Amino acid sequence: MAFQLPELSYPLSALEPHIDAQTMGIHHGKHHAAYVSKLNAALSDHPQLQNASIEELCSNIAELPESIRGAVRNNGGGHFNHSFFWTSLSADGGGSPSGNLAAAIDSKFGHFEGFCEAFTTAAQTRFGSGWAWLCRSADGSVNVCSSANQDNPWMAGVVDCVGTPLLGLDVWEHAYYLKYQNRRPEYVDAFWNVVDWAAVEARFEEASS
Ligand SMILES: [Fe+2]
Incomplete structure (x- = not known):
């Protein structure tokens, strides 16, 4: 068939204890x-x-x-x-980005913590099921948004997001309910420990080229 389930590049337990x-x-x-x-x-x-x-x-x-x-x-x-x-997650993840992506984040949000706050708010306030996103706009700036259900920033005109997706966080309950039950904020906090910033930076550079 046309599309196939991709293999994970790490074991199911690699992201423990943050994602079980x-x-x-x-x-x-x-x-x-x-x-x-x-x-x-x-x-x-x-x-x-x-x-x-x-x-x-x-x-x-x-x-x-x-x-x-x-x-x-x-x-x-x-x-x-x-x-x-x-492919946004890694056992060696966490920390913060560097290079051009870090500069774009600082320019938009003041500092990395300002970005984390905006992204966390997008994730927490998405009612029901959906995703929070960091995107790169056509002018090279970055922005944060969220989408409902399985919509994403590629669906221009359908969703309220602008640009190329760089980082996405699944906030469907299926993504966290077994470990965190209804505590989405704890799951979002844990997510920062496994973000693969090298992968996110590579997406930013590719979108910029
Ligand atoms: Fe999901």
């Missing part, structure tokens, strides 16, 4: 796998769309046939968002 192995196993092996399966099912009668990248599908949601638009929005969004999330 049981959550990782269900999140990747069940939730993400279901998005991939349902995305492929939606595209099964549309072979011309099966060679598009997941970013292209997300960017062109509004132009997709109406019969599959909702399914691709939810499941294609889910596939991109989770693939992106896994």
